[in-house]
Amino acid sequence: MQYKVRHQNEFSDPFGADIGIMIGDTLSPEFWILYMADFEIPPTADDIELMGMLISHLEQADDLLLLALSAEGLQRKMDIFYQWCRVNFLIINAIKSGISYHGPAPAIMPVFRFGNSPVALLMEYAYVGMHFHTGNYRVFSSLIKPHFVEKAQKARKTAHAVLHVESMIGTLPVHEGKILYMGCVDPHLIYGCEVTLNTSSQLFDLLFDVQKAFFRRLLGLSKTSIKAAIFSETGIMPLQFRWLILALRSLSYFLKRPADTYVRAALNESISLHTQGKSSWFGDLKINITRVCPTYSLPDADILLSAGPDSDVLGDFTKTITNEALRWVESELERVDKRSYLLQLRQEPHENGSSKYRTMWLRQYLKDIQNAQHRKALTRLLSGDHPLAVVRLTWTDNHRIQVPHDERVCRFCKQAVETPEHALLECTHQPLVDLRSNFLREFYRLQPRPVVLNNNMDKRSYLAYLASSQPSFSVLAKWVYSMIKVYNGTVMYVPEQYRR
Numbered sequence: 001m002q003y004k005v006r007h008q009n010e011f012s013d014p015f016g017a018d019i020g021i022m023i024g025d026t027l028s029p030e031f032w033i034l035y036m037a038d039f040e041i042p043p044t045a046d047d048i049e050l051m052g053m054l055i056s057h058l059e060q061a062d063d064l065l066l067l068a069l070s071a072e073g074l075q076r077k078m079d080i081f082y083q084w085c086r087v088n089f090l091i092i093n094a095i096k097s098g099i100s101y102h103g104p105a106p107a108i109m110p111v112f113r114f115g116n117s118p119v120a121l122l123m124e125y126a127y128v129g130m131h132f133h134t135g136n137y138r139v140f141s142s143l144i145k146p147h148f149v150e151k152a153q154k155a156r157k158t159a160h161a162v163l164h165v166e167s168m169i170g171t172l173p174v175h176e177g178k179i180l181y182m183g184c185v186d187p188h189l190i191y192g193c194e195v196t197l198n199t200s201s202q203l204f205d206l207l208f209d210v211q212k213a214f215f216r217r218l219l220g221l222s223k224t225s226i227k228a229a230i231f232s233e234t235g236i237m238p239l240q241f242r243w244l245i246l247a248l249r250s251l252s253y254f255l256k257r258p259a260d261t262y263v264r265a266a267l268n269e270s271i272s273l274h275t276q277g278k279s280s281w282f283g284d285l286k287i288n289i290t291r292v293c294p295t296y297s298l299p300d301a302d303i304l305l306s307a308g309p310d311s312d313v314l315g316d317f318t319k320t321i322t323n324e325a326l327r328w329v330e331s332e333l334e335r336v337d338k339r340s341y342l343l344q345l346r347q348e349p350h351e352n353g354s355s356k357y358r359t360m361w362l363r364q365y366l367k368d369i370q371n372a373q374h375r376k377a378l379t380r381l382l383s384g385d386h387p388l389a390v391v392r393l394t395w396t397d398n399h400r401i402q403v404p405h406d407e408r409v410c411r412f413c414k415q416a417v418e419t420p421e422h423a424l425l426e427c428t429h430q431p432l433v434d435l436r437s438n439f440l441r442e443f444y445r446l447q448p449r450p451v452v453l454n455n456n457m458d459k460r461s462y463l464a465y466l467a468s469s470q471p472s473f474s475v476l477a478k479w480v481y482s483m484i485k486v487y488n489g490t491v492m493y494v495p496e497q498y499r500r
């Protein structure tokens, strides 16, 4: 799209307008704002007041919201708007308009009209893409619930659409999948998160579930896999931390706005409500900080109220919250230690040949292994999401009672617990011995200075070492895939006394 400006009979050079929302013509909303600039409602007692500033209505391009504290006041504003439209060549679409209220309903609900056309009372409505419940409410979460339901639905639908490309291109590589997630799914999951900072974890989980499900599918992990693996393997920020960073970034922006702007007045009003012991956005933000990142704390209310445009009273909250996210993933890994020990022992290789422990990282092995089945087999093995008895016998089953850890023995040799390190490095079952020697021959050939396996080594550490050694990721994954295939070909061993 190109624009020209005409002044009388003169035309400017054509120019593009690249800033704006994603619609066909980026300047249209701006033109609309100019057109609406002389729409004014004289101040009344029915206006909303924020720190002495009266707000009669909100405009987001052609999305207009008339606000009033009484039914009569609202009808009065509707009449003023109707009249303004009549003299400005505009027609209001009464069918597309709606009435809503928050708080107790009036004893008799009046009929609201634009001219002669009645406007319907909506039990749920959307403004600037956010969905709200009409009516009385005790907690903000019940007012905003439709927003969470709507965004979770949209995000899930988009996540399915992104993953559906697999039916056309084969398996989606993890690196590309993460880019598509950030571009297509994440925007739904963070939409309006700065203002819906909610204290209901039930509603938040609607969105968090979409994030977890997307990355489990992308990595090839099952629904019962540990959630820490999602973040440790992809480096994606868990949603609750991303939300909090965005909310504090908004607060930082609000604080930088001059005192005579609406947004700053709204912030100061919110802080004042909180200091009076009433619920407010600021109060919700504080609750959220305590819950998600207790190592960060906001400055006192009076410091925030008097903070000027140049102040930096919030400090480096992104760093603090990112560190907290790392700690959270680490604590999650420790909580499920029996399944996550390889993720905790394994290191991330560097280009210079060294390696380093990283809690959350978009893993190099995910990029290096081209065969998707092999790659997924390795991710599942490292994440404790494999079909070996040590994990599988923890599942409830009608045909057996709980088998203690030490008796979940190998289905082939029955000499040791059936773990990844036993299956790969110890078991004497001949097909596994053959696979092992083939792998090790290839591994020693690919590594510049390989550590040679011997019987005295701690097998977990050696397996973690193999999973940290870069040039051989593909052969490692192929070996893991083949080993699992051997195990899947034979029924798991359940000792007699645990069978039902």
Ligand SMILES: [Zn+2]
Binding pocket: 410, 411, 412, 413, 414, 415, 416, 422, 423, 426, 427, 428, 429
């Ligand atoms: Zn064995």
